Amino acid sequence: MFEILVIDDDRSIQMFLKRMLEKQGYEVITASTGEEGILRTLDSPPALIICDWIMPGLSGIEVCDRIKKDPKLSTTFFILLTSLDSVADRVKGLDAGADDFITKPIEQNELQARVRAGLRLHQLSQDLHTQKLLLETELSEATEYVKSLLPLPVNKPLKINFKFLPSRQLGGDCFDYNWLDSDSLAIYLLDTAGHGLKATLPSISVLNLLRSRALKGLNYYQPSEVLAALNNTFQMNYQNDKYFTIWYGVYNRVTRQLTYSSAGHPPAIILSGSSPTNTEVKRLKTPGMPVGMFPEAKYVDACYQIEESSTLYIFSDGVYEITQPDGTLWSLEGFIQILISLQYSVDNQLDYILSYLIDLNSKDTFEDDLSILQVKFD
Numbered sequence: 001m002f003e004i005l006v007i008d009d010d011r012s013i014q015m016f017l018k019r020m021l022e023k024q025g026y027e028v029i030t031a032s033t034g035e036e037g038i039l040r041t042l043d044s045p046p047a048l049i050i051c052d053w054i055m056p057g058l059s060g061i062e063v064c065d066r067i068k069k070d071p072k073l074s075t076t077f078f079i080l081l082t083s084l085d086s087v088a089d090r091v092k093g094l095d096a097g098a099d100d101f102i103t104k105p106i107e108q109n110e111l112q113a114r115v116r117a118g119l120r121l122h123q124l125s126q127d128l129h130t131q132k133l134l135l136e137t138e139l140s141e142a143t144e145y146v147k148s149l150l151p152l153p154v155n156k157p158l159k160i161n162f163k164f165l166p167s168r169q170l171g172g173d174c175f176d177y178n179w180l181d182s183d184s185l186a187i188y189l190l191d192t193a194g195h196g197l198k199a200t201l202p203s204i205s206v207l208n209l210l211r212s213r214a215l216k217g218l219n220y221y222q223p224s225e226v227l228a229a230l231n232n233t234f235q236m237n238y239q240n241d242k243y244f245t246i247w248y249g250v251y252n253r254v255t256r257q258l259t260y261s262s263a264g265h266p267p268a269i270i271l272s273g274s275s276p277t278n279t280e281v282k283r284l285k286t287p288g289m290p291v292g293m294f295p296e297a298k299y300v301d302a303c304y305q306i307e308e309s310s311t312l313y314i315f316s317d318g319v320y321e322i323t324q325p326d327g328t329l330w331s332l333e334g335f336i337q338i339l340i341s342l343q344y345s346v347d348n349q350l351d352y353i354l355s356y357l358i359d360l361n362s363k364d365t366f367e368d369d370l371s372i373l374q375v376k377f378d
Helices: 011-023 034-043 060-068 087-095 108-149 197-212 223-233 332-343 349-360
Strands: 003-007 027-031 048-052 077-082 100-103 159-165 172-179 184-192 244-252 257-263 268-272 280-284 302-305 311-315 370-376
Touching: 003 011, 003 034, 011 027, 011 108, 027 034, 034 048, 034 060, 048 060, 048 108, 060 077, 060 087, 077 087, 077 108, 100 108, 108 197, 159 172, 159 349, 172 197, 172 370, 184 197, 184 311, 184 370, 197 223, 197 244, 223 244, 223 257, 257 280, 268 332, 280 302, 311 332, 332 349, 349 370
Parallel strands: 003 027, 003 048, 048 077, 077 100
Antiparallel strands: 159 370, 172 184, 184 244, 244 257, 257 302, 268 280, 268 311, 311 370
């Protein structure tokens, strides 16, 4: 049974509305002031509120404004009862959150029809809210599943750590690192275009494919060959129009050589040196279209000799494509400067980086997945 709250300082109108609505099978409670009405609403949220506009103390429009600003009461249908009939007054009521109006003197059939319509909309809002909570729960479970697939941090023979912060919608970031043999480490990070499960599922497919080395006859030591094989396997025409960027590298810990290739992905950043004043910054990136865009895409390899005390950062564009409080978009250059400033000043740099990015972000959640891999070679 739907519960309706009637707020009116006129006792006779209270009783008239209560009797009329109870005959229709509704449960009706009453309040004589705006303050009392708000307290009753907070105590037991009704499905619909009929509130007089002009009352001593809080007016109907003030009551409406307070109730509609409470997220827990947003689905409550609010009808203002008024003798005011100008367009300006109705606009003022709508701006405060009123859903409908009933003009005095009250016409019984109109009241019943508007109440029925309001309760239908209330029920629809409730159903949508329930579905939204269900969807958010499922996305949260999907996020936890993606996290469970990620590798554990490594401390020997080199140190690998990471930060992974999914956006509210869940995106397509995924990464992994594994030893191809006792000396060669494969490490990669990919970012599927778009958001939601439609982006997440392809990234998980790539992760599982590379982790299991299911592409037979492929030389996993040759990054460009890996990207070409992925491009042949995940053409967007056959994968729900989803493409992805990826950075893939193989590090040989004996020769200290890093061979890498990238497909439309942000450059990996390697920092070397002993202090902020003599820090050398290298951007590791090769030409190549995102995987899945064009069947004929070509990929090339590049090599870099790792110096002593070097640190490698591999990341998705979510770490720097951040809308700042002033509305401007942060940049890759800004992110690199943060890496340099923290390289020699603190331990556990990733904790400080994540904290900085959270403070920099102008919204409660990030618009895109945020993934950072850190490899300390010595």
